[in-house]
Amino acid sequence: MSLRLKINLIVGVLTLLFAGAVIGLQYRSLRDSVLEEVVAANRVALQLLQRTVWRYAAQGTPAMLGFLNGIGRVRANDITFTDENGQEQYRSPPSPYKAGRDAPQWFTALIAPEKVVQSMVQSIDFPNGKLEIRANASRAVLDAWDYVVVLGAVLLGLLLAVNLLVFWLVGRTVRPFNQIVAALNQLQGGRFDVKLPALPGTEAAAIGAAFNRMVGVLQENIDTERRAARAERELSDNRELTRWIDQRVEQERLMIARELHDELGQSVTAMRSMALSIAKRVSGRDAQAESAARLIADESSRLYDAMHGIIPRLTPLVLDSFGLAEALHELGELTRRGHAGLQLDLRIDLAGAELPPDKALALYRAAQEGLTNALRHGQADHIKLQVQVDAGKVTLKLSDNGQGLAPDWAQRAGHYGLRWLTERVEALGGRFSIAPAEPQGVCLQVHLPVAAT
Numbered sequence: 443m444s445l446r447l448k449i450n451l452i453v454g455v456l457t458l459l460f461a462g463a464v465i466g467l468q469y470r471s472l473r474d475s476v477l478e479e480v481v482a483a484n485r486v487a488l489q490l491l492q493r494t495v496w497r498y499a500a501q502g503t504p505a506m507l508g509f510l511n512g513i514g515r516v517r518a519n520d521i522t523f524t525d526e527n528g529q530e531q532y533r534s535p536p537s538p539y540k541a542g543r544d545a546p547q548w549f550t551a552l553i554a555p556e557k558v559v560q561s562m563v564q565s566i567d568f569p570n571g572k573l574e575i576r577a578n579a580s581r582a583v584l585d586a587w588d589y590v591v592v593l594g595a596v597l598l599g600l601l602l603a604v605n606l607l608v609f610w611l612v613g614r615t616v617r618p619f620n621q622i623v624a625a626l627n628q629l630q631g632g633r634f635d636v637k638l639p640a641l642p643g644t645e646a647a648a649i650g651a652a653f654n655r656m657v658g659v660l661q662e663n664i665d666t667e668r669r670a671a672r673a674e675r676e677l678s679d680n681r682e683l684t685r686w687i688d689q690r691v692e693q694e695r696l697m698i699a700r701e702l703h704d705e706l707g708q709s710v711t712a713m714r715s716m717a718l719s720i721a722k723r724v725s726g727r728d729a730q731a732e733s734a735a736r737l738i739a740d741e742s743s744r745l746y747d748a749m750h751g752i753i754p755r756l757t758p759l760v761l762d763s764f765g766l767a768e769a770l771h772e773l774g775e776l777t778r779r780g781h782a783g784l785q786l787d788l789r790i791d792l793a794g795a796e797l798p799p800d801k802a803l804a805l806y807r808a809a810q811e812g813l814t815n816a817l818r819h820g821q822a823d824h825i826k827l828q829v830q831v832d833a834g835k836v837t838l839k840l841s842d843n844g845q846g847l848a849p850d851w852a853q854r855a856g857h858y859g860l861r862w863l864t865e866r867v868e869a870l871g872g873r874f875s876i877a878p879a880e881p882q883g884v885c886l887q888v889h890l891p892v893a894a895t
Contacts, residue, residue: 453608454601461597468593472586473553476579480554480562483517484577488564490516491573499568506571507532518581522574531571537581544580545587553586554579618646625653634661706749714742766802767792770809770829777813784817785824795831795892804866805829805838805888808874811859812840812886820844820884831892835872838888841879863888 498509503525510523515534523532545553562577618641628636636657638650721735761769767790774788797805809827816822822844829838860876867874872890879885 457601476582479582480577480579487516487519520576525571545583710746787826789828791830808888816842836892841885842883
């Protein structure tokens, strides 16, 4: 149902209620008027006849009948004369006022109830007869009916006029709503540049202004979402590029480490062996040559040790051969050797987990970065490294008792290793966090999803 029709129905119902109230008030007034007129007419007729009828009654029945025929009808009353035997001798003629017409029976019952009218009967007894005066409210009721008909016609015309006027005014008022609905349909269809003109009426103008503001905000939001989607695509592309570069770097590191281990390591070992062989051969014969040969052997040994210290930093070869647990234990052992007085607690539990190479390498790099930062920047002397599998994910937690994080560490330049580590972990579907530890130090955590074996 349209708003226009609803308003018309409401106005129509209110008009009908008003008309009903008016008719109800008029009904009471008409009823009182009819009864008052009938009672007054009955009393007047009684007083008139009581003063004159006895004179004619004393002259006999013919004189009485002549008098009654001469007087005719007395206002709204029916006059009946009966003789001493109860035979009707006279009845007043019908009223000529609005002759041939009567009000509906139901209306008569409402305005002049039969019991009330029947109670208005007066009688005068004579020695030779009886005169009965009975009230007749039919003409007064007919007047009331004619008045109600005119009143009803006026009210009906008023109802029609009011409804037509309201229908026209409401139609003119809601006409701008069609423009608003059309604009909303265009907006739903994907036209986000639609604008409403200045609409007539206070409410319509307010709705139009609000619609235009909404469209403006919607356009800004769409532009923002487009820029965000474009930025997200670029970020995704950058992440894919970073991941590809990271893979290439790891491959290059692995190749360099293997070259150092296989080629340079064997060459250095051969140089040491040859230097020791020369030293044995010239021993006791050429002290200078022996000293030079042993110096070459010692330098070869230091070079070999330095090379084996570089290889784990390039790539953990043991990770490919023996897995993450052995690689972390080797990392811990190398860290202990390089830092005297360091207390490093390791707890590695990877039972029931299948770690892909990229996730194992990410965890190893996280441990490597955490140890480096704790020792280099935090000056820690007690570090705990824990790796365990639980509920379909592997968690690496590294905490230290060092100096902790600076309040503005996130805004400072640097920390490229942590940023690189964060991107690597998030690219694998994991979560990386670093926060101050209690009572002091730093706590680094990495969570990666894993598949149970």
